[in-house]
Amino acid sequence: MAEFEPRSLPDLLPLYYRRIFPFGAYGRWLLYGDVSKNYFQRREFSFTLHDDIYVRYQSFNTPQELEKEIQKTCPYKIDIGAVYSHRPIQHNTVHMGAFQAQEKELVFDIDMTDYDDVRQCCRSAEICSKCWTLMTLAIRIIDRALVEDFGIKHRLWVYSGRRGVHCWVCDDSVRKWSTTLRSAAVEYLSLVKGGNETTKKVTLSDPIHPFIRESINVVKESFEEYALVGQDILGSKDSYDKVLALVPEPARETLQKEFGKKRNSIQRWELLKNKTEKNIKTQWEIMLQYCFPRLDINVSKGINHLLKSPFSVHPKTGRISVPIDLQKLDSFDPFAVPTISQLCHELDKTGNDQGDEEQNEGEVESSRRSRDCKKTSLAPYVKVFERFLEEMDRSQKEESPKPSDAQMDF
């Protein structure tokens, strides 16, 4: 397999944007069925170009124009921003204060670096199959709440390309949410509080909120395999002292004496459960501190906050930011996500197709690209994206008033 070399990015991006990036579906997504006047035209895009040149407030008349610009400038990274009151490209010509971010998807950003105090296997930007479970749990917990507690329909979960996941909540009504509403939602979904200096980051109140209860049920399913076996959180004195710091006296003192006699994490957890039998909240607080999702609150709160676009390339790993199929969440493997060098290599191997001469140039471009993308290992991820778009189309048709037979005009 072709290894990714960050140096080779400028050579690969032109091919990726010309023949692989799914511009058709991408444009359909951001048009949102032309939901309101100039919706697409008022959307901010930002590009990171070579040498870390960062260009904000780009906007385009049509998805085709966006495509042309991307193919021309070959950005290392693409970010999506808000839909503004005016076209972002004209933000300097608009009277001060009049240029306002009006709408955006509600987004969530979950980054593995925020879990460094509770994972043993990796540090900072590293991830492995062991700690990836934290992302799976985060998606499961947040997604359940979005659907069941908030009544949200359209969520696009995306692997960031390196060490985390993003969620784009795309329902029409949610895109209109104010900063206050977004803050309230992210507050609702947050539980782990405090930075490095805080020992106890989860404190449950009485009675326990139904959202927390549901989340505990999700964590329970993986706790033994992930935390006790995989991370071995009670495996050594160093690591179990961290857990014991979360246990109130007198149980803590007893456990401190008896943990040494036990052989492994599973036995020690059994003992801890025994000694805290009457205070089950303690067990739950530990489980949640080690497993509950840690959201980057500021990314979700601000309407004008930018977030890396789906199908953008991660400039360090070369991996594509791909949609995640929630029906196969457990088998999603971040290391199996194709890199840009792999995709370009796959395309090279299949060679160029002949017989397009009859069509005009634009048609050739777009039809070739959809076929090209299907020849690479990006295809299953594009399919997930298309399924997400079909769902949105369907709801839009259901919600918009149907013309009566009399009004139909063929």
Ligand SMILES: [Zn+2]
């Ligand atoms: Zn790891």
